[in-house]
Amino acid sequence: MKDLTDIPALMADIGTRAKAASAELGFAPAEAKRMALEAAADAVWAKRADIVEANAKDLDYGREKGLSDAMMDRLLLTEDRIQGIVDGLRAVAAQDDPVGKVMTEWEQPSGLTIQRVRTPLGVIGVIYESRPNVTADAGALCLKSGNAVILRGGSESFHSSTAIHACLIEGLKAAGLPEDAIQLIPTRDRAAVRELLTMVDTVDVIVPRGGKGLVGLVQREARVPVFAHLEGIVHIYVDKSADPVKALSVIMNAKTRRTGICGAAECLLIHKDVVDTIGQGVIRALMDAGVEVRADETLRSIEGTQEATDADWGCEYLDSIIAAKVVDDIDGAIAHIRQFGSNHTDCILAEEDAAADRFFERLDSAILMRNASTQFADGGEFGMGAEIGIATGKLHARGPVGAEQLTSFKYLVRGDGTVRS
Helix, strand or coil, X not given: CCCCCCHHHHHHHHHHHHHHHHHHHCCCCHHHHHHHHHHHHHHHHHCHHXXXXXXXHHHHHHHHHCCCHHHHHHHCCCHXXXXXXXXXXXXXXHCCCCCCCEEEEEECCCCCEEEEEEEECCEEEEEECCCCHHHHHHHHHHHHCCCEEEEECCHHHHHHHHHHHHHHHHHHHHHCCCHHHEEECCCCCCHHHHHHCCCCCCCCEEEEECCHHHHHHHHHHCCCCECCCCCCCEEEEECCCCCHHHHHHHHHXXXXXXXXXXXXXXXXXXXXXXXXXXXXXXXXXXXXXXXXEEECCCHHHCCCCEECCHHHCCCCCCCCEEEEEEECCHHHXXXXXXXXXXXXXXXXXXXXXXXXXXXXHHCCCCEEEECCCHHHCCCCCCCXXXXXXXXXXXXXXXXXXXXXXXXXXXXXEECCCCCCC
């Protein structure tokens, strides 16, 4: 039985075992990893009643903590959502194995043949909040990419994550892979997070997935390299060339489908020429759907809107709230997004190619969209099976982080008694 009170010793043991497991996973057969994920998917579905029961405990805990409705929705596991977890595991299992994939190959005049091939990162620490499905997504993607993973779920999802993790372990056992390949930190104690952030001898990279507070803590205190998953301050700009039917459909989906995810729209920018047409219609539809619209001075003329303050620009609500502002032109929208965005996902609604091209060219968010709901900002929707997060930095991984993004590369150099002159 682990001593859960001696956090440094607990984490050191977890790190040591993860490093040993990663050495084996680095050359594990693709078929074994596929088998492990398929068996894990079977286990999740077979134990769905147990997972729902564990989730009920977490929902009680969340209510006691006073979580918002949007946060409770992130935490909730229904049978449909468990089916989604199963589908994600199977999708990752079915993907091509990235490990050992030849990225490029060439010959030198010296006679050397050089290959650049994908190789695992090693041990990945994943710190996440609320959404228990991340347990399965992160575990699956790390395994597929040949990495051992140390999972630290949010305190509110502790029971759900534990139940899902047990299914991942069943999969590892079935495939004869080391059980220490996917470990879940077995305590809610926040000291475990601080230990994980400094384990430079056993952990190769940290992936934080959560709100600004969590990511800020990780970036301040981590000694291990970090793939930053910052806020989803997602903007939608309605250009003067926007199609009104498309605009209404996309905006409503982007804001109301699920308000608590990082791809949910948080700020609406409307070209001044369509304020009285598309703008009026969209804002009224949002309010009719129960969304609080915090509007600038121009849009405050629409009955039912609330007055926006400076704090509303650059705010990630993760709730049924959206900020709305009129801009003079596309350059005004671009300037606003540059100032208040988080380089996560931003969208333009436009029929004119020139406007869309300008938006794509002059913004550098990890994901830029045209005439599509920002709720598609998701690794599963990008064909990755699942994602470990949306990386908003510019080094190594950017955008949805799937199995391929969890690899680095090495060079294989072959000669035939070749010497350098």
